[in-house]
Amino acid sequence: MEPGATSRQLRHLDKHKHRELTFLERDFERPKLVLAGNPNVGKSLIFNALSGMNVEVSNYPGTTVELIKGRFNAFDVYDTPGVYGVSSFNDEECVARDIILEADCIINVVDATHLERDLFLTQQLIDMGKKIVVVLNFMDEVKKQNIQIDVAVLAEFLGVEVVPVIAVKRTGFDRLSAAIEMAQEGIQREELHSSLHAMLRVVGSQAEALLVLEGDEIVASRHGIRPSVLRDEIYISRRNRVNYVVNTVCRDDSTHVRFSERIGRWALKPATGIPMLILFLYCAYLFVGKFTAQTVVNFTEKEIGVNVWEPWIRGLITNFLPSTSWWSALLVGEFGVISMTTTYLLFLLLPLVLAFYITLALMEDSGYLPRLATMVDRSFSGIGLNGRAVIPLILGFGCVTSATITTRLLSTEREKTIATAILQFVIPCSAQIAVIAALLAGAGVKAMIIYGVVIVTVLLVLGKLLNVVLKGESSPLLLDLPPMRLPRIDNVLRKTFFRTYQFMKEASGWFFIGALSVGVAQLTGFLGMLERALVPVVTNWMQLPAGAATAFIMGVVRRDFGAAGLYHMALTPMQITVALITITLFVPCIASLMVMMKERGFREGFVIWIGTWIAAFAVGGIVSQLII
Amino acid sequence: MMIANVREEGDLKGMQATQPTAEAARRKNIISLNYSPTGEWLRICSIPGGLTFTQFIRFGISEGERILCLERLPGGTIVVQKNRQQIAIGHNLAKQIFVVVIEAQEE
Numbered sequence: 237m238e239p240g241a242t243s244r245q246l247r248h249l250d251k252h253k254h255r256e257l258t259f260l261e262r263d264f265e266r267p268k269l270v271l272a273g274n275p276n277v278g279k280s281l282i283f284n285a286l287s288g289m290n291v292e293v294s295n296y297p298g299t300t301v302e303l304i305k306g307r308f309n310a311f312d313v314y315d316t317p318g319v320y321g322v323s324s325f326n327d328e329e330c331v332a333r334d335i336i337l338e339a340d341c342i343i344n345v346v347d348a349t350h351l352e353r354d355l356f357l358t359q360q361l362i363d364m365g366k367k368i369v370v371v372l373n374f375m376d377e378v379k380k381q382n383i384q385i386d387v388a389v390l391a392e393f394l395g396v397e398v399v400p401v402i403a404v405k406r407t408g409f410d411r412l413s414a415a416i417e418m419a420q421e422g423i424q425r426e427e428l429h430s431s432l433h434a435m436l437r438v439v440g441s442q443a444e445a446l447l448v449l450e451g452d453e454i455v456a457s458r459h460g461i462r463p464s465v466l467r468d469e470i471y472i473s474r475r476n477r478v479n480y481v482v483n484t485v486c487r488d489d490s491t492h493v494r495f496s497e498r499i500g501r502w503a504l505k506p507a508t509g510i511p512m513l514i515l516f517l518y519c520a521y522l523f524v525g526k527f528t529a530q531t532v533v534n535f536t537e538k539e540i541g542v543n544v545w546e547p548w549i550r551g552l553i554t555n556f557l558p559s560t561s562w563w564s565a566l567l568v569g570e571f572g573v574i575s576m577t578t579t580y581l582l583f584l585l586l587p588l589v590l591a592f593y594i595t596l597a598l599m600e601d602s603g604y605l606p607r608l609a610t611m612v613d614r615s616f617s618g619i620g621l622n623g624r625a626v627i628p629l630i631l632g633f634g635c636v637t638s639a640t641i642t643t644r645l646l647s648t649e650r651e652k653t654i655a656t657a658i659l660q661f662v663i664p665c666s667a668q669i670a671v672i673a674a675l676l677a678g679a680g681v682k683a684m685i686i687y688g689v690v691i692v693t694v695l696l697v698l699g700k701l702l703n704v705v706l707k708g709e710s711s712p713l714l715l716d717l718p719p720m721r722l723p724r725i726d727n728v729l730r731k732t733f734f735r736t737y738q739f740m741k742e743a744s745g746w747f748f749i750g751a752l753s754v755g756v757a758q759l760t761g762f763l764g765m766l767e768r769a770l771v772p773v774v775t776n777w778m779q780l781p782a783g784a785a786t787a788f789i790m791g792v793v794r795r796d797f798g799a800a801g802l803y804h805m806a807l808t809p810m811q812i813t814v815a816l817i818t819i820t821l822f823v824p825c826i827a828s829l830m831v832m833m834k835e836r837g838f839r840e841g842f843v844i845w846i847g848t849w850i851a852a853f854a855v856g857g858i859v860s861q862l863i864i
Numbered sequence: 865m866m867i868a869n870v871r872e873e874g875d876l877k878g879m880q881a882t883q884p885t886a887e888a889a890r891r892k893n894i895i896s897l898n899y900s901p902t903g904e905w906l907r908i909c910s911i912p913g914g915l916t917f918t919q920f921i922r923f924g925i926s927e928g929e930r931i932l933c934l935e936r937l938p939g940g941t942i943v944v945q946k947n948r949q950q951i952a953i954g955h956n957l958a959k960q961i962f963v964v965v966i967e968a969q970e971e
Binding site: 319320321323325349350353357381467468471472475478479488500501504505605606609611613614615617622624685709710711712714715716718719759773 | 913915916917918919920921922923924926934935937938939940941943946947948949950951952953954955956959
């Protein structure tokens with residue numbers, strides 16, 4: 237890349253002082269090579285091949301979208317989130333848009349088996365006037381599926397280098413480096429030319445001019461102008477152009493329905509999809525619930541946390557502070573901010589969250605998750621959500637706190653509120669599930685059925701109620717179903733580690749604050765007072781021993797503490813049922829309360845929190861009056 | 865399909881005025897996508913405007929395009945296929961998309 241590119245950018249920026257610098261513009265030193273493409277086209281494989289081991293992963297400022305940066309020859313290489321086009325419809329698109337706008341050269345990765353979809357983005361990048369190279373991935377699939385693509389003609393149509401590759405086998409990568417050197421602006425459509433020219437005078441860069449013409453409000457507002465209304469027109473003509481190109485260069489003789497496609501269709505239909513879901517949930521339970529929550533956590537929490545870490549840190553702290561002082565109680569006492577919270581975060585939560593994110597990444601990368609979302613879509617619309625909400629709800633069974641953060645990916649505020657409420661009310665987290673399952677197993681089949689029916693009923697009533705009370709409708713589902721594929725382990729692990737890191741970074745502080753406030757509440761006697769206030773409700777209305785009040789209050793600290801407190805009480809099976817129903821519906825742990833307040837605002841968070849108190853004791857009491 | 869015709873009568877009038885598919889509407893076999901049976905070939909008459917329209921065009925599905933109804937799930941969630949591209953469409957959105965079932969001879 238010639239050095240002029242960056243100085244040209246500087247000059248351009250000088251003319252636009254009214255505009256704030258975007259994040260990437262602050263880094264002028266090296267030319268930027270950007271990978272762009274639709275989701276699931278193998279961008280990260282090509283990124284890894286280019287940048288080798290030297291990779292930085294961070295989140296793009298102000299978002300939860302990951303920004304991956306590496307180096308290749310003289311370039312800084314950036315990976316972008318998979319998008320179907322450049323615009324500002326959601327967080328991922330905004331990040332991709334900003335990185336693409338700042339790119340000096342773009343490697344556009346294209347799935348050769350999905351040319352019609354993928355070349356739309358390619359043509360848009362060409363219309364933006366960017367220097368690009370097209371990498372045609374999945375050439376092995378193309379052969380297998382009997383598709384014929386005339387690569388030379390395609391390159392001629394687009395006016396840029398086209399490099400066919402098989403990314404998983406690294407075939408064709410040797411040509412990449414030379415192709416990048418030859419990156420050039422492609423052939424633009426003439427009909428765009430005059431309107432682009434007019435806008436160019438106002439905006440100063442062809443890429444941004446195109447986005448403003450396409451009605452991009454964010455880019456337009458950066459220049460203090462109003463977006464144009466030509467989007468549909470430009471899109472339709474671009475679509476026609478792409479269809480023409482694809483019809484000319486590509487012949488499709490495939491008739492054979494592949495096995496993976498058949499599995500994909502089974503996953504959609506309830507008759508086969510529900511058994512598949514049950515099988516999947518069972519495997520997930522074996523991995524998360526049995527292996528991680530029991531074998532791994534037993535070792536990390538008990539052996540490392542309680543037996544090694546806590547005594548060690550307690551010894552260390554009491555060297556400086558007398559063990560009877562309130563300071564030491566706060567730091568290393570029963571709910572010690574240092575002792576208990578660290579054990580909880582590192583030795584209980586971390587393994588569980590890792591296991592859950594691995595499961596989620598496997599579901600995503602195999603193509604199963606979008607099909608599951610499709611299958612449940614209709615039933616979810618009854619509770620005001622669409623199929624997409626299956627992601628936070630499933631994550632909730634791992635950790636409600638992390639799931640509450642994940643509600644961000646839902647498209648409307650209304651859906652975020654409903655999903656958050658459902659998570660906080662009825663979804664037991666994995667720490668709690670282990671204890672609940674053990675207690676229910678002891679209490680018998682009748683107890684299990686009553687518990688299950690009550691919890692599901694509360695979920696449905698809550699969802700229906702919110703669906704009626706909150707204004708609006710569930711936003712419609714429109715999902716691209718990627719082909720079913722065996723997930724790639726390196727991708728799965730990268731996603732898992734990034735998400736786990738993000739979660740620990742965002743949530744850890746709240747866990748400490750939560751533990752601190754509970755510690756203070758205990759020292760000041762507030763916790764005891766709350767317990768005493770609860771006793772009459774617990775004994776008279778719910779017909780449980782007074783000790784259960786303590787268990788419930790412990791549930792405020794950590795959800796599994798509450799359930800575990802019931803272990804040592806002499807309870808009849810029906811009393812166990814009532815206590816477990818109450819504890820499931822009862823307030824989420826202090827950390828998820830904090831995160832909820834941050835995500836949903838203080839008022840909404842507080843209303844949901846108070847709601848769980850009322851619902852837990854009301855439903856628990858009613859069930860108790862009926863069955864005890 | 866017949867039920868759909870009766871139900872959507874009102875919408876149909878509006879469509880004739882705005883869409884260049886009056887020819888198809890005359891044939892009286894326009895249905896909303898959520899009623900499309902599994903396995904039928906369809907031609908798209910109209911897609912609601914705005915973001916949805918944009919998204920569909922990016923996926924390669926525009927008005928006049930021929931698609932396959934790969935699956936109609938209970939409740940009207942639809943999965944359509946065009947070439948190798950499969951797209952799931954929630955029932956609320958499918959209701960607003962109008963299609964004609966393509967007869968065998970038309971293919």
